[in-house]
Amino acid sequence: MSNHEDHEDLKPTITPGYKPGAAKSADEYASLDAEDESLARWKASLGIVPGIERAADGPKVTVLTLELRSPTLQNPLIVDINNPAQLAEIRTQPIVIKEGVEYSVGISFKVNHSIISGVRYIHVVRRAGVKVDKLEQMLGSYSPHAEGKAYVKNFDSEESPSGMIARSGIYSVKSRVVDDDGEVYAAWDWSFKLAKEWN
Template sequence: MSAPHEEDDFAPTNTPGYKPTAAKSVDEYANLDAEDESLARWKASLGIVPGASGADTSKPKVTVVTLELASPTLPPGKKLSLDIQDPAQLANVKKNPIVIKEGVEYNVRITFKVNHSIISGVRYMQVVKRSGVRVDKMEQMLGSYGPHPQGEAYTKNFDPEESPSGMLARSGTYNVRSRVVDDDGEVYADWDWSFKLAKEW
């Protein structure tokens, strides 16, 4: 269980006056404006059809599959991808941090599946600490999704960032905690990983 001060790190940014809408089931969304043919076709393309709520609800609403660091400066063929469903890989990346080249543009990309229900107001958050002190916090909206008709995963690319540079930045390990959460505070995924900065990838 997280310590209270760690939860403060994940307090979402609130937009004044914004109130999340009440959650609806897939069937409720499917039956809204049922007489509108073009809307019905659009909802069907998202997997929102009457009877779709028969999906396997024993699974979580959302499964985060991978986290990837993408950069135009990565050498050809090199991929920095973390399988969130693999406990051994998550444990290994804490001991053997991902190496990020200093002073380059990169972006975080996640792949996830919506297993059932409609999810809304979902965001990705990450808090970066070094020697226990918070040095960065990122919060990016994923948006709202329904289950993919073919069960395929969605991919979301977040805004580019620039990695720090300099000898001080290169010393030590950066510990990251990532979380996928919705407006109601439901946490779909929560994992830890680490990275180091270096002169080269």
Template sequence: MSAQDDHEDLAPSSTPGYKPAGPAKSTDEYAKMDAEDESLARWKASLGIVPGATGGNASGPKVTVLTLELVSPSMPPGKRLHLNLQDQAQLQEFKKNPVTIKEGVEYNVRITFKVNHSIISGVRYIQVVKRAGVRVDKMEQMLGSYGPHPKGEPYTKNFDTEESPSGMIARSGTYNVRSRVVDDDGEVYADWEWCFKLGKEW
């Protein structure tokens, strides 16, 4: 697979008729827009769009993706497939040593992320799975639109349920995953790689 193929695999789907909204506004600017509309003000407050929400600090990345987790009702108590994306050693470990996912079970991908400043919109999670260099699956799920949390707390997003493949052929080999969090304008907030294999048990 070429770098061009990787770029196309990880590009967000285009939305017909969508046009970028122009230069991004700060949270304060959004908070002050239509300030006389009470219902709109309440809705914006629910997104963390309130004057001074960023404390005036608009430097650094707009979004920090904190963790990726696989969650399944079939997973034994105490078992966790949890990747801390701020831990470089753990990232390397997940890239080199595949985690085991039980075959033929339902599971969800869950991520936590923090919005540092500004408003994010059209943000999505893209996951491309390859085996022996050939793409076998692509998942693209919307996160939605968010503002900085008033208390600085992270957001959690559970994506739609997936089902792991099953069978002897599916269990042979390693699956390489490239994950990316990107918005409609192509701004990449996080990009990482990890591996898994399928087994009869977790």
């Protein structure tokens, strides 16, 4: 597997003919059509309010957690992406997923400043260097919460593979949060393995 293959696999799918608009700050969006009261109320419900102090430095988005949920799992598996020890652990000590069950991946994240649009989560799964799966899920467009509240996005459910062959290896995953312009907001690697039971 080459770095070029990884780079291409982790690019967002682009709709032919679609051109993202120019980026605007939250204050610029807040001042657009300011005389329209219903639009102003709608923007306020999204946290787009003029005059809110937002630090414009640092990352636009901070991914907080990676989450795995399943009807067969009593509590979700939650990994703190900003904890170096946990991040290192999920690279070297694979997360155990029960074979043949419905499960879903999700993330929680904060928008720190600016309006983000066309943002999606992409991950590519490889086993023994061969790509076996790719997940691309649209997150959508978000503004910063005035109170710094996090957004939570759970992705479509899928069924984990089953059988002795599926259980015999470790799956490596590259996860990215990117926008339509290809700007990478967050990137991390992790691994999982399949077993007869959740661990």
